[in-house]
Amino acid sequence: MQQHQYDVIIVGAGGAGMRAALESSKRTRTAVLTKLYPTRSHTGAAQGGMCAALANVEEDNWEWHTFDTVKGGDFLVDQDAAEVMCREAVDAVLDLEKMGLPFNRTAEGKIDQRFFGGHTRNHGEAVVRRSCFAADRTGHMILQTLYQQCIKQNVEFFNEYYVLDLLMTDGKASGVVAYELATGELHVFSAKSVIFASGGFGKVFRTTSNAHTLTGDGMGIVWRKGLPLEDMEFFQFHPTGLAGLGVLLSEAARGEGGILRNKDNERFMERYAPTVKDLAPRDMVARAMANEVREGRGCGPDGAYVMLDLTHLEPAHIDAKLPDITEFARTYLGVEPYTEQIPVFPTAHYAMGGIPTNIKGEALANNDDVIPGLYAAGEVACVSVHGANRLGTNSLLDINVFGRRAGIAAAEYAETASFEELPAEPEKYVVELVEGLRNSTGEERIAAIRSDLQATMDLNAQVYRTEGSLKQALVDLEALKLRFADVAVQDKGKRFNTDLLEAVELGFLLDLAEVLVVSALERKESRGGHFREDYATRDDVNFMRHTMAYREVDADGNETIRLDYKPVVQTRYKPMERKY
Amino acid sequence: MDVKVKILRYNPEVVDEAEWKTYSVTLQPTDRVLDALHKIKWEQDGTLTFRRSCAHGVCGSDAMRINGRNRLACKTLIKDLSPDKEITVEPIKGLTVLKDLVVDMDPFFEAYRAVMPFLVTSGHEPTRERIQSQADRDRFDDTTKCILCAACTTSCPVFWSDGQYFGPQAIVGAHRFIFDSRDEGTEQRLEILNDKEGVWRCRTTFNCTDACPRGIEVTKAIQEVKRALIFRRV
Ligand SMILES: Cc1cc2nc3c(=O)[nH]c(=O)nc-3n(C[C@H](O)[C@H](O)[C@H](O)COP(=O)(O)OP(=O)(O)OC[C@H]3O[C@@H](n4cnc5c(N)ncnc54)[C@H](O)[C@@H]3O)c2cc1C
Ligand code: SF4
Ligand code: FES
Numbered sequence: 124m125q126q127h128q129y130d131v132i133i134v135g136a137g138g139a140g141m142r143a144a145l146e147s148s149k150r151t152r153t154a155v156l157t158k159l160y161p162t163r164s165h166t167g168a169a170q171g172g173m174c175a176a177l178a179n180v181e182e183d184n185w186e187w188h189t190f191d192t193v194k195g196g197d198f199l200v201d202q203d204a205a206e207v208m209c210r211e212a213v214d215a216v217l218d219l220e221k222m223g224l225p226f227n228r229t230a231e232g233k234i235d236q237r238f239f240g241g242h243t244r245n246h247g248e249a250v251v252r253r254s255c256f257a258a259d260r261t262g263h264m265i266l267q268t269l270y271q272q273c274i275k276q277n278v279e280f281f282n283e284y285y286v287l288d289l290l291m292t293d294g295k296a297s298g299v300v301a302y303e304l305a306t307g308e309l310h311v312f313s314a315k316s317v318i319f320a321s322g323g324f325g326k327v328f329r330t331t332s333n334a335h336t337l338t339g340d341g342m343g344i345v346w347r348k349g350l351p352l353e354d355m356e357f358f359q360f361h362p363t364g365l366a367g368l369g370v371l372l373s374e375a376a377r378g379e380g381g382i383l384r385n386k387d388n389e390r391f392m393e394r395y396a397p398t399v400k401d402l403a404p405r406d407m408v409a410r411a412m413a414n415e416v417r418e419g420r421g422c423g424p425d426g427a428y429v430m431l432d433l434t435h436l437e438p439a440h441i442d443a444k445l446p447d448i449t450e451f452a453r454t455y456l457g458v459e460p461y462t463e464q465i466p467v468f469p470t471a472h473y474a475m476g477g478i479p480t481n482i483k484g485e486a487l488a489n490n491d492d493v494i495p496g497l498y499a500a501g502e503v504a505c506v507s508v509h510g511a512n513r514l515g516t517n518s519l520l521d522i523n524v525f526g527r528r529a530g531i532a533a534a535e536y537a538e539t540a541s542f543e544e545l546p547a548e549p550e551k552y553v554v555e556l557v558e559g560l561r562n563s564t565g566e567e568r569i570a571a572i573r574s575d576l577q578a579t580m581d582l583n584a585q586v587y588r589t590e591g592s593l594k595q596a597l598v599d600l601e602a603l604k605l606r607f608a609d610v611a612v613q614d615k616g617k618r619f620n621t622d623l624l625e626a627v628e629l630g631f632l633l634d635l636a637e638v639l640v641v642s643a644l645e646r647k648e649s650r651g652g653h654f655r656e657d658y659a660t661r662d663d664v665n666f667m668r669h670t671m672a673y674r675e676v677d678a679d680g681n682e683t684i685r686l687d688y689k690p691v692v693q694t695r696y697k698p699m700e701r702k703y
Numbered sequence: 704m705d706v707k708v709k710i711l712r713y714n715p716e717v718v719d720e721a722e723w724k725t726y727s728v729t730l731q732p733t734d735r736v737l738d739a740l741h742k743i744k745w746e747q748d749g750t751l752t753f754r755r756s757c758a759h760g761v762c763g764s765d766a767m768r769i770n771g772r773n774r775l776a777c778k779t780l781i782k783d784l785s786p787d788k789e790i791t792v793e794p795i796k797g798l799t800v801l802k803d804l805v806v807d808m809d810p811f812f813e814a815y816r817a818v819m820p821f822l823v824t825s826g827h828e829p830t831r832e833r834i835q836s837q838a839d840r841d842r843f844d845d846t847t848k849c850i851l852c853a854a855c856t857t858s859c860p861v862f863w864s865d866g867q868y869f870g871p872q873a874i875v876g877a878h879r880f881i882f883d884s885r886d887e888g889t890e891q892r893l894e895i896l897n898d899k900e901g902v903w904r905c906r907t908t909f910n911c912t913d914a915c916p917r918g919i920e921v922t923k924a925i926q927e928v929k930r931a932l933i934f935r936r937v
Binding site for chain 1: 714715716717733741744745746748749750752753754755756757758759760761762763764778780801802803805808812816819820821822824828829831832833834835836837839840843844847848849850851880883885886
């Protein structure tokens with residue numbers, strides 16, 4: 124076992140982690156621990172853009188952006204946080220440009236902007252061009268640019284280090300324990316501040332736009348410490364995943380003029396959202412698509428999907444603005460988007476919930492108290508700027524604004540705080556976790572359990588949910604947890620034991636799936652990404668509040684999930700019906 | 704359909720030498736090679752080791768030699784590989800193999816870091832964005848697409864025979880900034896590439912261009928850098 128000491132430890136090198144590192148490493152001794160090489164992080168998969176009211180191509184301002192964010196989030200957004208994000212959005216984009224990000228340009232050479240779902244002028248009057256972009260590779264450019272700046276600034280990375288535990292001393296964060304993939308060795312890092320920036324957990328679902336590695340490790344680690352997770356029932360299903368695969372086709376496809384059609388070739392979104400049509404927020408479009416399929420208007424041999432139509436767009440326009448996603452359609456489905464419609468269906472995309480934080484990125488122990496030294500930013504966190512449904516382009520914004528804020532806050536705290544003494548045998552939990560799995564004599568296959576987990580989540584906790592379906596998911600999860608106790612790890616070695624780590628990751632997925640389902644069961648209303656067929660409307664009287672879930676363990680070691688609630692911060696905007 | 708996949712396995716914890724192992728897998732023609740590897744790992748042999756993350760060709764984790772050519776496992780469909788014959792999978796060449804299909808990527812990233820792959824500017828920062836015409840932006844578009852997968856560098860015969868050569872990717876990384884109208888670091892970067900292990904080692908074999916899963920014209924980028932060095936102007 125090796126020991127290390129840094130003022131600030133950042134877990135994750137996606138957009139949020141590296142943006143935090145650029146701030147923190149300027150101020151104090153910082154290390155970034157990441158299970159992937161930084162440029163492999165899933166931020167690189169983001170396509171469509173990053174919103175900011177630059178007003179480069181038409182009138183716009185940050186207050187309109189705030190309104191759209193709040194309304195898009197079905198009023199579950201904390202409005203103070205949304206104001207911060209939308210106000211700082213302009214500088215966040217300009218900062219990236221100054222770091223070298225190659226945005227597409229207008230005729231005058233300014234950053235170009237385009238339409239994106241849910242973004243409107245003057246509180247819903249009409250759609251507005253607010254998304255700053257680099258073709259359909261915006262996330263790739265953000266990830267590369269931030270990595271390049273980290274090289275310039277000599278940021279210290281520990282690549283392919285899996286953080287598996289958070290160390291706490293007297294209610295303060297005091298370090299982390301990491302597993303080095305190459306050697307199987309454990310490393311104990313003592314730190315004054317720890318920032319989690321470890322991304323989402325889309326792999327609880329089968330059809331997902333998320334990478335294999337998005338297994339919610341950060342949320343799982345915090346959860347096992349008895350710290351809360353907020354609004355976990357809110358998961359976004361993106362309308363346009365490649366049918367059967369889940370690979371994402373950005374909303375930019377519709378921003379650039381793409382149209383969704385059913386088997387009668389009808390532009391069905393005209394019925395569901397007469398004003399903004401195909402550019403309605405994601406939850407509405409995803410449900411509309413699922414409904415077309417349910418009511419027998421789906422396409423294909425099984426009527427299982429709808430079509431995304433780009434055929435009326437100029438091929439040159441497609442090549443300039445949507446080159447990657449049209450290539451995905453060609454590579455994976457053999458469809459030529461110039462002349463053929465593309466089969467699409469909703470795909471699990473984004474976790475609105477996560478580790479609760481305030482607007483400085485400080486993690487919360489409950490509704491009011493911060494955990495000294497602990498921070499979270501990016502998809503792992505819940506500030507909450509996305510409420511019940513995130514608007515497209517607001518996540519790349521979130522990771523930059525709150526990654527930066529968390530980096531500054533963590534470094535400033537580290538400058539005044541001192542190192543806490545680590546708990547006795549700091550590595551104990553991880554040793555037991557890892558060796559328990561490695562030495563297991565069980566016979567259950569990791570992949571079989573994961574596959575059954577994803578099947579029940581897709582079936583029972585997706586776009587449409589009911590009490591019955593969620594209860595079924597809970598029953599299935601109980602059984603899966605029992606099977607997991609018998610999981611077999613075939614690779615017993617030390618070097619690059621990805622078999623072992625897949626088992627560890629599956630453990631996190633099982634925990635988080637249960638939090639999601641339990642939170643969803645108790646939210647007896649429909650709001651944003653959470654739609655209950657048995658409670659089909661929003662209920663502001665009883666549910667205008669965030670869910671706070673806690674893991675509790677009784678004297679006999681039995682685990683239960685306790686739910687509590689947190690008020691929503693409202694400043695300017697009163698809840699209204701969400702019509703588009 | 705049943706497909707035979709022959710994989711070059713190596714685990715220094717267990718054996719001294721790499722050896723081929725053949726697996727039978729049931730696959731759809733539209734499955735990716737990555738799906739085949741997953742099926743083997745998940746259903747037959749959990750010790751099979753490879754890197755992967757995004758599964759759709761954007762993260763650069765899974766470059767490997769498939770039927771003798773460097774490709775991304777997640778972007779190569781079974782039907783495009785004449786699957787009636789055995790499909791061979793081995794690690795990319797020229798970097799130390801650590802286990803099965805996993806190679807040591809550190810020298811590769813070191814070469815990238817060495818070419819100053821970041822925007823260099825002087826003077827006061829403007830308050831708004833720097834102005835750049837779309838034509839100037841297009842000048843270096845091709846090389847911005849790089850996902851650092853190493854398929855190009857590890858397909859290069861010069862790199863195989865001389866591990867000191869920066870390799871095509873590093874030159875692509877430099878090109879992306881040399882031809883960016885906002886950048887002021889060109890002189891320094893060209894000096895670095897003028898090194899004896901720099902661009903002049905390139906023998907224009909086009910392996911790199913053929914290998915690049917992002918369709919980057921790697922050889923052309925290298926030629927442009929050579930020309931910039933000769934004329935000292937971009
Ligand atoms: C296909 C796709 C397209 C998208 N398009 C857009 C878009 O156009 N606009 C938009 O705003 N948003 C978009 N999003 C959403 C957005 O890209 C993500 O929410 C965002 O990039 C998440 O960034 P992050 O930094 O929080 O996490 P990630 O980029 O996922 O990074 C997570 C990091 O954590 C590390 N990590 C994880 N677990 C551990 C561990 N145990 N130990 C150590 N390190 C760990 C990983 O190595 C990685 O570096 C898209 C998402 C997807 C999937
Ligand atoms: S230039 Fe192409 S082949 Fe080479 S590292 Fe970049 S993406 Fe991979
Ligand atoms: S897994 Fe990401 S490029 Fe293949």
